[in-house]
Amino acid sequence: MTDPKDFSQIIPPHGGYRELLSYQMSEIVYDATIVFCDRFIDRRSRTHDQMVQAARSGKQNIAEGSMASGTSKKTELKLVGVARASLEELLLDFQDFLRQKGLLLWGKDHEQAQKIRALAYEKNRSYTTYKTYLEASPPEVAANTMICLIHQANYLLDQQLRALGKEFLKEGGFTERLYNARSQARKRRE
Numbered sequence: 001m002t003d004p005k006d007f008s009q010i011i012p013p014h015g016g017y018r019e020l021l022s023y024q025m026s027e028i029v030y031d032a033t034i035v036f037c038d039r040f041i042d043r044r045s046r047t048h049d050q051m052v053q054a055a056r057s058g059k060q061n062i063a064e065g066s067m068a069s070g071t072s073k074k075t076e077l078k079l080v081g082v083a084r085a086s087l088e089e090l091l092l093d094f095q096d097f098l099r100q101k102g103l104l105l106w107g108k109d110h111e112q113a114q115k116i117r118a119l120a121y122e123k124n125r126s127y128t129t130y131k132t133y134l135e136a137s138p139p140e141v142a143a144n145t146m147i148c149l150i151h152q153a154n155y156l157l158d159q160q161l162r163a164l165g166k167e168f169l170k171e172g173g174f175t176e177r178l179y180n181a182r183s184q185a186r187k188r189r190e
Contacts, residue, residue, distance in 0.1 A: 017066035022156035024125070026059040026083065029149050031127040033090065035134050036142050040097070051093050057086035058153065073168045080164060084157040091150045094143050103140040105147070112141065116148040 017023045033055035041048040065079030098105045106113040119129050133145040 017063045020062065020066065020160070022080075022083075022153065022160050023059065023062045023066075025149070025153040025156055026055075026062055026087065028125065028127050028130065029087065029090070029146070029153050030055040030059045032130060032134050032146060032149060035127075036146055039135075040139050040142065047093070051090060054086045054090040054093065058083045058090065061086065062157075073164065077161070077164050077168065080157060080161055084154060084161065087150050087154055087157065091147060091154070094146045094150065098140065098143050098147075101139060103143065106144045108151075110144075113144065113148055116145050117152070120152050 033051055037043075037048045037051050041051065061079040061083035065076040065083070068079065069076040095105060097103075108114075108117070116130070116133060119125065122129055130145060130149065134142050137145070
């Protein structure tokens with residue numbers, strides 16, 4: 001008979017993505033992208049749909065990766081990488097928006113960019129933290145706000161990917177846990 005403790009070693013606790021800063025930031029990016037696109041991009045255009053889908057993909061792939069992590073670190077790494085790639089695609093869309101409209105792309109040291117970046121340190125951040133920059137501002141401010149938010153989300157995802165890679169190298173993956181648990185079970189029976 002298998003010891004229940006063995007099973008918990010095979011499939012460790014997983015999920016908990018709502019507590020990840022990368023997920024929280026990607027959720028803000030998703031909500032803000034919908035508002036931005038509804039304000040400034042024709043709702044019937046392919047660009048509108050693609051931008052919203054890229055933002056959604058960022059958020060959803062973090063959640064899916066987190067849920068898969070119990071049985072596949074490889075899948076978790078892959079999905080967090082897909083989230084990162086989706087947000088990079090979205091970043092380019094916002095940069096294209098500014099360029100095509102002849103609007104200024106703020107550098108990270110721009111006064112307004114620094115104000116928006118500083119909001120990252122507020123507790124209980126949510127979409128409402130950035131609401132005025134997105135709902136009551138001209139397109140240049142709203143697009144640059146989105147760019148700041150995406151850079152923050154990407155930074156968090158880059159950190160998460162590095163940590164996942166280190167963890168995988170140290171702990172191994174599901175197949176290794178299965179093998180070790182099976183080997184230990186055999187030794188106990190013998």
